[in-house]
Amino acid sequence: MLLLGSLVLAGCASYGEPAAENDCPLTGTVSSPTIDGAPPRDVNWISPSKVEVQEYYLGARAEYPLTIHQGQPSTETRKWQVSTEPSEAVVVFDLAVPLYGGSFSAIQELTSDLSGERLNPLDYDSDALTLTVGGFVPDTSRVVTLTYHADTQWSIRVADPHFTATGFDEAPTEAQDWVIITDASPVLAPYETRDVLIVLEIPEGADVPSQHWEFWICATAGGGQVQAEMASRWLVSMRS
Numbered sequence: 001m002l003l004l005g006s007l008v009l010a011g012c013a014s015y016g017e018p019a020a021e022n023d024c025p026l027t028g029t030v031s032s033p034t035i036d037g038a039p040p041r042d043v044n045w046i047s048p049s050k051v052e053v054q055e056y057y058l059g060a061r062a063e064y065p066l067t068i069h070q071g072q073p074s075t076e077t078r079k080w081q082v083s084t085e086p087s088e089a090v091v092v093f094d095l096a097v098p099l100y101g102g103s104f105s106a107i108q109e110l111t112s113d114l115s116g117e118r119l120n121p122l123d124y125d126s127d128a129l130t131l132t133v134g135g136f137v138p139d140t141s142r143v144v145t146l147t148y149h150a151d152t153q154w155s156i157r158v159a160d161p162h163f164t165a166t167g168f169d170e171a172p173t174e175a176q177d178w179v180i181i182t183d184a185s186p187v188l189a190p191y192e193t194r195d196v197l198i199v200l201e202i203p204e205g206a207d208v209p210s211q212h213w214e215f216w217i218c219a220t221a222g223g224g225q226v227q228a229e230m231a232s233r234w235l236v237s238m239r240s
Contacts, residue, residue, distance in 0.1 A: 041191055043071040044221050050233045051198075057239040059204040065195035066156065066232055068219055070188035073100045073149035075108070083141040090122065091136055093146065095129045097222070100149040100190060102126045107148045114142035152221050153187045156196060159218040165235055171215035178202045179215065179234075200236065211238050 039045065047067045056062060074097070082091055100106040104121045112119055114137060123132040131146070158179045160170055180199040188194055198217055202208065216231045 039069065039193075041071065044230075045069050045071075046219050046230045046232060048232055050235065053200060053234065053236045055239045056200070056202075056236050058202050058206055058208070061199065061201045062236075063197055063199040066198050066217055066219065067193060067195050068154060068156075068186070068188065069193040070152050070154075070190055070221065073106070073190040074152040074222065075147065076150040077109075077145070077147045079146075080144045081141065082136070082144050084136050084138050086139040088138050089136045090132060090134045091144075093131045093133060093144075095131055095150075097153055097187065098126060098129060098151040099124055099131065100151060106150070107146070109145060109147040111145050112136075112142045113145075114140065117142060119144065149190075151187050151189050153185055154219055154221050156181050156184045156186070156217065156219045159216045159231070161214050161216045161233065164214045165233075168212045168214040168235055169210040171213045171236075172207075172209055174206065175213075175215050178206070179217075181217070198232075198234075200234070208238060211240070212236070 046069070048064070051064045053062045076095075076097055078093070078096065080093065084091070102124055104124070107121060110119050110121060110133065117135065117137050119133050119135040121131060122134045124130070125132075133144075158176050158181070164170060178200060180201065182197040182199070186194060186196060212235070214233060214235050216233055218229050218231045220229045
């Protein structure tokens with residue numbers, strides 16, 4: 001499921017100005033849901049819904065920040081088959097994404113399917129993303145289940161548009177090489193808002209078959225639930 005920024009973000013606001021590096025006119029259409037005049041804190045959103053690049057020419061640089069906001073914490077569930085040695089009662093687990101706030105209070109479930117085994121967290125290393133757990137019965141096997149609130153890894157990519165504005169063509173395949181996403185996999189804490197710079201830079205001598213063309217920047221928040229992919233539209237008009 002894909003949602004355009006203008007559908008996810010309804011209403012009007014204006015945050016984020018074009019960066020000073022732009023070599024050609026560039027504007028962003030920014031819209032967001034508002035609660036008492038401010039964007040909502042508890043839901044995911046991106047902005048702007050549309051970026052218009054005018055009078056673009058080969059060799060020029062156009063850049064604009066994509067603002068992403070993480071709402072409530074994601075929920076991660078991991079399962080491991082664990083076999084302990086005869087004297088082993090403590091095991092270190094690798095986590096895929098950070099434990100929210102680095103606190104044991106973010107752990108919702110830490111269980112073993114071995115009858116009578118009671119596990120307890122001992123240490124969390126935020127740099128190594130490891131959780132140390134004690135309470136294991138030595139010299140046996142079990143399945144361990146961990147469910148926890150987590151920071152969220154987003155995925156940002158260049159995409160072909162599902163439709164284009166009137167008078168605009170789909171971006172050529174080469175556009176994948178012309179668009180730079182400065183951080184395609186940002187990890188956001190709950191309620192964090194962050195800018196990711198999007199850069200359009202077409203080398204001189206490139207073949208651009210259309211005078212007016214469109215591509216989308218799509219962003220998806222990871223996590224245990226199905227997430228909608230949100231899109232920011234880029235409309236590029238070449239200099240005549």
